[in-house]
Amino acid sequence: MSLLRTRGLTRRFDGLTAVEDVDFDLPEGQVRALIGPNGAGKTTFVSMLCGRIWPTCGTVEFAGRDVSALPAHKRIALGMAYTFQITSVFPRLTVAENVGLAARRVRLEGEGARLAQALKRVGLGAHHKALAGDLSYGHQRLLEIAMGLAQEPRLLILDEPTQGLTDAEIDAFKALVRALKAATTILLIEHNMSVVMEVADRVTVLDFGKVLAEGPPAAIRADRAVQAAYLGAPA
Numbered sequence: 001m002s003l004l005r006t007r008g009l010t011r012r013f014d015g016l017t018a019v020e021d022v023d024f025d026l027p028e029g030q031v032r033a034l035i036g037p038n039g040a041g042k043t044t045f046v047s048m049l050c051g052r053i054w055p056t057c058g059t060v061e062f063a064g065r066d067v068s069a070l071p072a073h074k075r076i077a078l079g080m081a082y083t084f085q086i087t088s089v090f091p092r093l094t095v096a097e098n099v100g101l102a103a104r105r106v107r108l109e110g111e112g113a114r115l116a117q118a119l120k121r122v123g124l125g126a127h128h129k130a131l132a133g134d135l136s137y138g139h140q141r142l143l144e145i146a147m148g149l150a151q152e153p154r155l156l157i158l159d160e161p162t163q164g165l166t167d168a169e170i171d172a173f174k175a176l177v178r179a180l181k182a183a184t185t186i187l188l189i190e191h192n193m194s195v196v197m198e199v200a201d202r203v204t205v206l207d208f209g210k211v212l213a214e215g216p217p218a219a220i221r222a223d224r225a226v227q228a229a230y231l232g233a234p235a
């Protein structure tokens with residue numbers, strides 16, 4: 001059974017259709033990469049999954065339930081966690097306080113061991129007392145992932161998690177995704193193809209708001225239509 005499913009998901013902004021009629025199925029336990037050229041509709045699509053923006057039409061189902069009309073905090077309570085380019089990090093709180101706040105959003109008590117574990121998993125264990133705003137950009141990205149993990153989600157949605165990370169941090173991120181895989185379904189928007197090739201079970205390609213291709217990473221990389229979309233040329 002799909003943990004996440006959309007049918008006919010569409011979003012228009014004024015005259016522009018950012019996401020058009022997307023049917024998407026993500027089985028439990030899978031790591032799925034969502035890729036596509038700039039402006040393809042990736043962030044708009046995942047924003048509708050999370051309830052950050054409303055679709056123009058279409059449905060989102062999560063864990064067998066139609067969540068299309070649920071606001072974001074109710075989807076989080078059902079087990080959907082997401083990161084959107086450090087938008088949820090409070091810079092004047094400590095790293096530990098940020099993770100504790102994230103856990104309490106799903107009414108999980110911020111009990112020390114679990115929160116420490118979330119920080120350790122992303123390699124920030126030694127930084128728990130630091131002010132979040134004093135962390136490097138890459139560390140703030142990792143903190144946001146720890147905040148998601150502290151919610152013990154069934155589905156973790158990551159919007160460009162490796163953007164701004166150093167090579168060493170990217171390697172740590174790849175290891176983290178492999179380690180999480182047994183317990184958490186992951187959907188990640190990713191521009192770095194080495195990350196996609198190494199961690200994704202399957203890849204969905206969006207282009208002009210529509211699904212252009214879906215399949216295993218190696219097949220997607222070899223797909224002429226996908227290559228053409230990135231070059232902006234017809235296949």
Ligand SMILES: Nc1ncnc2c1ncn2[C@@H]1O[C@H](COP(=O)(O)OP(=O)(O)OP(=O)(O)O)[C@@H](O)[C@H]1O
Nearest residue numbers: 013016017018036037038039040041042043044045
């Ligand atoms: N709030 C908005 N108002 C108007 N147009 C928008 C809005 N948000 C997104 N768009 C447009 O929708 C299209 C898809 O944007 P989106 O950010 O979802 O693409 P993306 O694939 O995530 O791009 P990128 O890889 O550059 O982040 C773009 O043409 C964008 O300009």
